[in-house]
Amino acid sequence: xxxxxxxxxxxxxxxxxxxxxxxxxxxxxxxxxxxxxxxxxxxxxxxxxxxxxxxxxxxxxxxxxxxxxxxxxxxxxxxxxxxxxxxxxxxxxxxxxxxxxxxxxxxxxxxxxxxxxxxxxxxxxxxxxxxxxxxxxxxxxxxxxxxxxxxxxxxxxxxxxxxxxxxxxxxxxxxxxxxxxxxxxxxxxxxxxxxxxxxxxxxxxxxxxxxxxxxxxxxxxxxxxxxxxxxxxxxxxxxxxxxxxxxxxxxxxxxxxxxxxxxxxxxxxxxxxxxxxxxxxxxxxxxxxxxxxxxxxxxxxxxxxxxxxxxxxxxxxxxxxxxxxxxxxxxxxxxxxxxxxxxxxxxxxxxxxxxxxxxxxxxxxxxxxxxxxxxxxxxxxxxxxxxxxxxxxxxxxxxxxxxxxxxxxxxxxxxxxxxxxxxxxxxxxxxxxxxxxxxxxxxxxxxxxxxxxxxxxxxxxxxxxxxxxxxxxxxxxxxxxxxxxxxxxxxxxxxxxxxxxxxxxxxxxxxxxxxxxxxxxxxxxxxxxxxxxxxxxxxxxxxxxxxxxxxxxx
Numbered sequence: 001x002x003x004x005x006x007x008x009x010x011x012x013x014x015x016x017x018x019x020x021x022x023x024x025x026x027x028x029x030x031x032x033x034x035x036x037x038x039x040x041x042x043x044x045x046x047x048x049x050x051x052x053x054x055x056x057x058x059x060x061x062x063x064x065x066x067x068x069x070x071x072x073x074x075x076x077x078x079x080x081x082x083x084x085x086x087x088x089x090x091x092x093x094x095x096x097x098x099x100x101x102x103x104x105x106x107x108x109x110x111x112x113x114x115x116x117x118x119x120x121x122x123x124x125x126x127x128x129x130x131x132x133x134x135x136x137x138x139x140x141x142x143x144x145x146x147x148x149x150x151x152x153x154x155x156x157x158x159x160x161x162x163x164x165x166x167x168x169x170x171x172x173x174x175x176x177x178x179x180x181x182x183x184x185x186x187x188x189x190x191x192x193x194x195x196x197x198x199x200x201x202x203x204x205x206x207x208x209x210x211x212x213x214x215x216x217x218x219x220x221x222x223x224x225x226x227x228x229x230x231x232x233x234x235x236x237x238x239x240x241x242x243x244x245x246x247x248x249x250x251x252x253x254x255x256x257x258x259x260x261x262x263x264x265x266x267x268x269x270x271x272x273x274x275x276x277x278x279x280x281x282x283x284x285x286x287x288x289x290x291x292x293x294x295x296x297x298x299x300x301x302x303x304x305x306x307x308x309x310x311x312x313x314x315x316x317x318x319x320x321x322x323x324x325x326x327x328x329x330x331x332x333x334x335x336x337x338x339x340x341x342x343x344x345x346x347x348x349x350x351x352x353x354x355x356x357x358x359x360x361x362x363x364x365x366x367x368x369x370x371x372x373x374x375x376x377x378x379x380x381x382x383x384x385x386x387x388x389x390x391x392x393x394x395x396x397x398x399x400x401x402x403x404x405x406x407x408x409x410x411x412x413x414x415x416x417x418x419x420x421x422x423x424x425x426x427x428x429x430x431x432x433x434x435x436x437x438x439x440x441x442x443x444x445x446x447x448x449x450x451x452x453x454x455x456x457x458x459x460x461x462x463x464x465x466x467x468x469x470x471x472x473x474x475x476x477x478x479x480x481x482x483x484x485x486x487x488x489x490x491x492x493x494x495x496x497x498x499x500x501x502x503x504x505x506x507x508x509x510x511x512x513x514x515x516x517x518x519x520x521x522x523x524x525x526x527x528x529x530x531x532x533x534x535x536x537x538x539x540x541x542x543x544x545x546x547x548x549x550x551x552x553x554x
Contacts, residue, residue, distance in 0.1 A: 028533075030482025031361025031509030034390045035456060037402035038358045040426060040438035047437055048103040049090055053411065054432045055083030057197060058137050060372050061168055061188060061230060061250070063350075063411025063429040064118025064498025068130045070149040074536070074549075076416050076502050077149065078103070078427065079111060079119050079132060080435060087116035087134075091149050094419045101419045101439055110143055110151040118412060118497025120170050124158065124181060125215055126468035130501060133183065135167035137195075140185045159216040163205045166191055171493025173234035173243040174469040174521060176266040180209035180217065181473070184245050184493070186229030201228040201252050206245075206262075206270055223247075223270060227257035231289040233494035234264070235300060236474065238319035241523045243474055245270070248286030248304055258283050259304070261322055278321025284311060288496040290352035292363060293487040294331075294393060300489055301327075305349035305367060305496070307378060309336045332395045333387055335367055339397050340405060341381040348378050349385075351496035355415040356507030357402075357424050357440065359456035361481055362389035368428055368496070370409030381407045384428065408433040412498040417505060422458045422534055424505055429498075457508040457533035463490070463518050465541035471501060472541070474521035479506045480528065481514045508533050516546055 044050065053063040066079040075092040082088060089111045090103040115136040124131040129145035131154065140162035144154035155162065162185060169186030187202035204223040210216050227249035234243040247260040259282045261273045273279040284306040291300040295314060302324070304311040312328035328334045337347055351368040358364070367385040371378055383405045387395035399405055408430035415424045423440035430436065442456075459479065463472045472490060479486045486506060492499060508514055515528040518539055529546040531537050537546040 028511030028513040030484050034362050035358050035360040037398035039441045039443045040403045043439045044437035047101045049437045051080050051088050051435045053083045053429050059083035062117025062497050065412045065429050066119040066121045066498050067414045067416050067500035068121035081116040081118050086112040106149050120499045121501040122172050122492045126470050133170050137166050139164040140167045163220050165202045169229050169232045171232040171234045178209050179213050179468045183207040184232050186232045188228050201226050227252040230287050233289045248289050250285050273322050278323040287350045288352045289494040290354050292354040303352045305352050307348045308346040309334045310349050335385050338379050338382050340400050343379040343381040345379040347382050350411050351413040353415050359458045359507035361507050361509030364389050368410035368413045384410050404438050412496045459506045460503040460536045463539045476519040478517045479514050481511045
């Protein structure tokens with residue numbers, strides 16, 4: 001990377017004596033104390049992030065943001081859906097200014113298109129430039145990254161057929177040794193001849209590359225039935241090495257609509273898991289998906305947003321069967337009603353995301369919220385939630401204390417370190433209101449003393465490997481902090497109509513060092529690599545050390 005230059009060829013390995021204890025040898029000090037919320041300051045207008053997502057009923061269920069580094073300078077850029085208005089690409093110029101986070105819009109006909117509901121970043125052709133999968137009310141389309149934040153239409157180049165229809169969700173994975181990723185496209189209601197929503201839900205699509213190592217796609221495979229899908233995620237839920245497709249649906253329960261899990265194995269036709277496999281029917285107004293190993297058993301839990309109760313699903317008896325039970329109530333994240341604002345009606349939740357916003361070593365959860373428009377029976381004053389993870393695995397509400405409460409109709413969002421200061425900032429897209437940008441300024445009081453701050457260290461990690469899947473989508477990254485191991489799967493999909501590709505942020509709490517290990521997409525397990533806190537690291541497949549990169553501008 002041009003600005004995040006390599007600061008050293010390798011990291012010195014310090015061999016400590018046994019008298020220092022196993023906690024030092026195993027990656028530093030174990031986090032044991034959860035700290036309070038950081039302070040956020042709204043700064044969208046000052047930062048130049050001025051954009052509004054808006055439109056008629058066809059756009060009420062969209063509003064995503066894609067986070068990507070479109071010019072390879074290390075700073076995350078943003079591509080924001082516009083609905084009836086043009087979508088917009090914002091170049092992060094924080095590294096070029098002395099006034100903190102700053103964005104500059106990049107006008108381009110390729111990206112400034114109308115009808116966009118959301119987008120996801122991924123490197124489709126493995127050339128090192130990030131591409132975009134763009135979802136619209138007329139189907140999905142692919143934009144090829146050319147570097148320097150320039151894009152070109154690529155459907156014809158890769159013979160990609162986005163299928164038309166009202167596209168509202170997306171996920172991607174690599175199957176076997178394919179040179180292109182397998183893509184899943186979720187669609188909402190069927191639009192009639194006049195472009196108005198009908199009552200019927202559309203089928204979803206699976207698009208696989210043609211065999212033989214050519215960079216072009218075969219005709220889409222229909223995933224039927226579809227029940228108005230609003231989120232999809234390829235995930236290795238059973239750690240078998242196979243990435244199955246979880247689908248969260250919003251409608252059609254009177255004809256069997258429910259949450260779905262499709263078995264997607266290389267060389268096989270996709271099939272739905274059923275009760276015979278152990279799948280338990282669940283019917284929610286499915287909006288978004290977030291996945292993270294919260295229990296430490298090596299398998300990902302799944303958070304599903306809805307209207308009213310939200311769900312947190314965990315495997316009941318290991319990986320043998322896809323049988324899940326709900327633990328949201330026990331851990332304090334049902335989030336069925338607004339936490340503040342005085343409205344007692346049920347909430348409408350959209351984008352969920354796990355991340356450590358206060359760097360204490362315990363994973364937190366953000367959930368964007370907002371009424372569909374003016375839907376009766378649901379809260380109109382419905383602020384988003386910020387739940388702080390606790391040492392016992394539970395969560396506590398902290399949105400108001402963190403300063404991120406507003407009453408706009410939230411949709412897609414992203415927790416991302418925009419100025420590379422080690423603190424996760426928050427971008428939230430709203431329906432018919434300007435985008436929010438809350439800058440994380442830290443300042444977590446220590447023991448109630450505002451003049452002191454909690455010790456909270458962090459890591460930022462990028463992994464890479466040779467071949468088509470350069471960003472190692474499907475890999476598992478483990479970070480060992482003393483006796484605590486955090487595990488995260490690298491995925492493309494989930495959330496609400498938008499996702500991220502970039503730095504993997506990990507909070508370390510009081511620890512000044514840690515160890516990182518990557519299990520690569522084909523199952524090969526790398527070694528534990530020692531790292532120091534508060535830095536950016538690249539982990540390349542086959543390397544014997546993690547390379548620390550310079551800071552902003554370095």
